[in-house]
Amino acid sequence: MTTMRAVAMTEIGGPEVLQSIDAPMPVRANAEVLVKVLAAGVNPIDAKTRSGRGVSRAIRQYPTILGYDLCGEVVESPYQAHPLQPGRRVYGMTMVPRLDGTYAEYAVVPEAFLTPAPTTLSPVEAAAVPLAALTAWGMVVDVARAHDGQRMLIHAGAGGVGHFAVQLAAYFGARVTATASQRNVGWLHELGASRVIDYTAERFEDAIDEVDVVIDLIGNVHDDTGSRSLRVLRPGGLLVNAPTGSWSTMDEEASAAGVRATGYRVAPSGSTLAVIARLIDSGDLRVHVDRTFPLAEAADAHRLLEGGHVRGKLVLTVAE
Ligand SMILES: NC(=O)c1ccc[n+]([C@@H]2O[C@H](COP(=O)([O-])OP(=O)(O)OC[C@H]3O[C@@H](n4cnc5c(N)ncnc54)[C@H](OP(=O)(O)O)[C@@H]3O)[C@@H](O)[C@H]2O)c1
Known part of the structure; x- marks a missing residue:
């Protein structure tokens, strides 16, 4: 087989620039794994990149295959005794545009970005997890160091990242x-x-007492949510902001308010996803898939995501 079906952005633009194409089959090298994609998660970064924001500046050529999340089956491992053998169900996050994305029948992914998928999840559910759960883990556990009694405000708790962050x-x-x-x-x-x-009914800063940490998944995209959040932090408290491009004066505003603020950027990690898989399989962490779309209808998934009110995740189904 020399080609595969994929959905790629043909240029920067609206959802209509996502087109079904025949793309060259990806070729495995080094310690990469060739994976047959069963399902691919959809994330806001995909839509931002498609519309000229996100990581679009780093795109070298079109068409470009988007998509960070996958659940799939290993087709080729780096070597014979590799732990991820052909046929093994894996899930993981890749790095668009340095690597081709997962809106495709096959993807080549570095072994360190993959791990066996949670055994209690369907491929669709597993594909919904990686980028969002890694972001939640990074912000809540690695940066904010969640612990007993810590008071934490999490904006957009119902979204892809938020529903993992709350849990x-x-x-x-x-x-x-x-x-x-x-x-x-x-x-x-x-x-x-x-x-x-x-x-939509009350101003959060009027409704709550002081908190130690704000997990800010909105920033100043909507109603100065980021700036208003600084007012609910205790002196020296910490705001962790994910929509990093949305609020250029964050640092100055935080230091004027006597609190700390930092951006955050998610990175792929098979080892953290292995921990997350254990929490899922023990029933301690749940994933919610709001809707699925066939791969060819990725543009409709982007339209729904850009509406800003998806509960949990959207997933593209790629293969049975
Ligand atoms: N820097 C990074 O590494 C990184 C990684 C992941 C995500 N992000 C960014 O983080 C943001 C969140 O990502 P996501 O995947 O969680 O997005 P998402 O799933 O699209 O978020 C949708 C959710 O946002 C809620 N929402 C919308 N407006 C709100 C408001 N004003 N206040 C509170 N909740 C609101 C909605 O709840 P209702 O329907 O109830 O309104 C909906 O459930 C995006 O900007 C994304 O690009 C950054």
Whole structure:
């Protein structure tokens, strides 16, 4: 086989620039694994990149295959006794545009970015996990060091990253307040939030007491959420911001307010995904897939994602 089916962006633009193409079969080298993709998660970075933001500056040529998340089956391992043998079900996150993305029938992924998929999840559910759960882990566990009694405010608790962040923070003992619209309030309580603020009905800064940490998944994209968050932090408290391009004056505003603020950037990690798989298989961490789309309908998935109100994740189905 010399070609495969993929969906690629043909240029920068709206969802319509995502086109089905016949792409060359990727060729494995070094310690990379060739994976047959069963399902591919969709993330805001995909839509941002497609529209000329995100990592679009680093794209060298079009068409470019987007997609960071996959669940699939190993087709070729780096060597005979490699732990990820052909036929093994794996999940992981790759690095677009340095590597081709996962909106495709096959992907070549460095072994360190992959690990066996959680055994209790379907391929669709497993493909929803990597980038969002790694981001939640990085922000909540690695940077904010979630611990017993820590008071944590998590914005956009119902989104892809947020629903993992709420669960991980609660798992490690933090007292979680999340923001979401009314329809997600009950669900976020189920996931472990002790308080949920409907951001459409009240200003969070009027509704809560001081917190130690803000996990900011909104920034100043909407209603100065980032700037307003600085007011609810205790002196010396920490804000961790993920939409890094949204708030250029974050550092100055934080130091004027006597608090700390940092951006955050997720990186692929098979070893962290192995820990996350254990939490999923023990029932301590759940993934929510809002909707699936066939690979060829990736443009519709982008349209829905860009509406900004997906609960949990969207996933593209690639193979049976
Ligand atoms: N730097 C990094 O490494 C990194 C990694 C991952 C993600 N990110 C960025 O982080 C952000 C979140 O990513 P994501 O995948 O979680 O996004 P997402 O799944 O698209 O987030 C959707 C959620 O946002 C909620 N929401 C929308 N407006 C809100 C508001 N004003 N206040 C509170 N909640 C609101 C919605 O809840 P309702 O329907 O209830 O409104 C919805 O459930 C994106 O900007 C993404 O690009 C950065």
